[in-house]
Amino acid sequence: xxxxxxxxxxxxxxxxxxxxxxxxxxxxxxRTSVQEIVEAAGVTKGALYHYFGSKxxxxxxxxxxxxxxxxxxxxxxxxxxxPVEKRLRDAAADVVVxxxxxxxxxxxxxxxxxxxSPEKNKQVRAERRRYHERFRALIEEGQKAGVFSTxxxxxxxxxxxxxxxxxxxxxxRPDGPLSPQEVADHxxxxxxxxxxx
Amino acid sequence: xxxxxxxxxxxxxxxxxxxxxxxxxxxxxxRTSVQEIVEAAGVTKGALYHYFGSKxxxxxxxxxxxxxxxxxxxxxxxxxxxPVEKRLRDAAADVVVxxxxxxxxxxxxxxxxxxxSPEKNKQVRAERRRYHERFRALIEEGQKAGVFSTxxxxxxxxxxxxxxxxxxxxxxRPDGPLSPQEVADHxxxxxxxxxxx
DNA sequence: CGGTACAGACTAACCAGTCGGTATGTGTAA
DNA sequence: TTACACATACCGACTGGTTAGTCTGTACCG
Numbered sequence: 001x002x003x004x005x006x007x008x009x010x011x012x013x014x015x016x017x018x019x020x021x022x023x024x025x026x027x028x029x030x031r032t033s034v035q036e037i038v039e040a041a042g043v044t045k046g047a048l049y050h051y052f053g054s055k056x057x058x059x060x061x062x063x064x065x066x067x068x069x070x071x072x073x074x075x076x077x078x079x080x081x082x083p084v085e086k087r088l089r090d091a092a093a094d095v096v097v098x099x100x101x102x103x104x105x106x107x108x109x110x111x112x113x114x115x116x117s118p119e120k121n122k123q124v125r126a127e128r129r130r131y132h133e134r135f136r137a138l139i140e141e142g143q144k145a146g147v148f149s150t151x152x153x154x155x156x157x158x159x160x161x162x163x164x165x166x167x168x169x170x171x172x173r174p175d176g177p178l179s180p181q182e183v184a185d186h187x188x189x190x191x192x193x194x195x196x197x
Numbered sequence: 198x199x200x201x202x203x204x205x206x207x208x209x210x211x212x213x214x215x216x217x218x219x220x221x222x223x224x225x226x227x228r229t230s231v232q233e234i235v236e237a238a239g240v241t242k243g244a245l246y247h248y249f250g251s252k253x254x255x256x257x258x259x260x261x262x263x264x265x266x267x268x269x270x271x272x273x274x275x276x277x278x279x280p281v282e283k284r285l286r287d288a289a290a291d292v293v294v295x296x297x298x299x300x301x302x303x304x305x306x307x308x309x310x311x312x313x314s315p316e317k318n319k320q321v322r323a324e325r326r327r328y329h330e331r332f333r334a335l336i337e338e339g340q341k342a343g344v345f346s347t348x349x350x351x352x353x354x355x356x357x358x359x360x361x362x363x364x365x366x367x368x369x370r371p372d373g374p375l376s377p378q379e380v381a382d383h384x385x386x387x388x389x390x391x392x393x394x
Numbered sequence: 395c396g397g398t399a400c401a402g403a404c405t406a407a408c409c410a411g412t413c414g415g416t417a418t419g420t421g422t423a424a
Numbered sequence: 425t426t427a428c429a430c431a432t433a434c435c436g437a438c439t440g441g442t443t444a445g446t447c448t449g450t451a452c453c454g
Contacts, residue, residue: 012433028311030227033409045411046435055410110367111308114225149390152383156375159368160361160387167360170307178353186349190357193346194391209400231444242445243401252444 013051015041017065020058025104029059029115059112060120066105067127073098074134084142089188091138092161096184099168107169132158139195148195161191210248212238214262217255222301226256226312256309257317263302264324270295271331281339286385288335289358293381296365304366329355336392345392358388 010018019040023032034055038048052058077091099106113121136158142148152160164187172183207215216237220229231252235245249255274288296303310318333355339345349357361384369380 028227030225031312034411035409044435046413047433049411050432050434111311114308115228151390152387156380156383157387159364160384163361163364164357165360166367167356167363170363171356183353186353187357190349190354190391193348193393194387196390196393230442241401243447244399246445247398247400 012041012043012047016043016048016051017058017061021062021104021108024059024062024112025107029108029112056115056117056120059108059116060124062105062108063116063120063124066102066109067124067131069102070095070098071127071131071134074131078134078138083147084138084145085147085192088138088142089192091135092191093181093184093188095165096168096187097180099165100172100174100180100183103169103172103174106166110166110169132162135161142195146197149197152194157191157195160194161187164190209238209240209244213240213245213248214255214258218259218301218305221256221259221309222304226305226309253312253314253317256305256313257321259302259305260313260317260321263299263306264321264328266299267292267295268324268328268331271328275331275335280344281335281342282344282389285335285339286389288332289388290378290381290385292362293365293384294377296362297369297371297377297380300366300369300371303363307363307366329359332358339392343394346394349391354388354392357391358384361387 016037020032020037023036023040026032034045034048037058038044041047048058052061073094074091077094078087080087080090082090113124116124136154139148139154139157143150143154168183178186213234217229217234220233220237223229231242231245234255235241238244245255249258270291271288274291275284277284277287279287310321313321333351336345336351336354340347340351365380375383
């Protein structure tokens, strides 16, 4: 029997990543010791450094996972065969839902970027920029088509919307009055209303 | 000659606070050592612990200063003798300008809350809530008067706007194409456009 | 003379990463 | 089929470095 699945059925690297995600979100990156992570995952440091090069590496993996997921989803919505208003609305609402469904990831993402090594930070920023540009293209398309107001630069609109998405991890509580979908609908509405010509 | 003004004319506590603010914003709270702070302020640990109870205390002072400033400004704009649309617009734009003018403070505010002791964290949150409620009252007033749409709960509108304000420290660069006032005008416009009935 | 305003050496604790060691599976050749 | 080599998957004690906060001492002021 391989050690990789000792304890429960989940492979060790994934257990480590899950434990790290939760702890980073709860206590912050610097306040979480490697010892805590390995204990939460039911292994030891040997295991962690067998699969990951450093604590920093672990954080980077969290980022990579989130970025991959969001990019995929945006591609799906942006590339759909629908009018641009609907594509933007769906994409804007979806990113809200997935963010709420992974609030830990979101918390880490916006709070711990600066803990990444400069090199990895740059990499994540580049990936992030690609995402933003894809989103901005949608808005510009609508502006050119005349269905969105051109009063505000598309760039700023993107930061505007992602500001509110970013902020979700600060105020949203699963036991609050609004479901993820309701919040998403509201935020997407606000965006589209702000964009009315 | 009191030591309090050795070096330059600024009193030591303020020099310490200024150095801490800059360093916390640049490197984050946990990555900034007390030694670095006192060196940047041109004093020693003895001085710091003479004026502040702990490193945590220093961070708390940064928060207190920001909160006091913002609350004062909001009170001014919200209490003016103007129609509610103008009061909201002015308040929304002003918080953007002052945030940009104190980007270091904003960065610390949203990134380092969780580094405060639970007790101080609670205190800051309570203060923050008061601020939000004052802002929300403005929106509700406009909704009741029929000049703002009631499609979205006022609560969510507040988080929506402050999401974009919060986000400023992530993307705004003083050497970018937009002046603080221009950004403020755009963001206030977006808010009011989203609120059109 | 007593209080304020520091200076700076010191301590106790913690922590990321290392490294030598062990157990289990796998391919291969006699 | 067995025996041995080798790789993978860990274990956990240890190290070197760092850090917040303390404490004793000192200089100046009223």
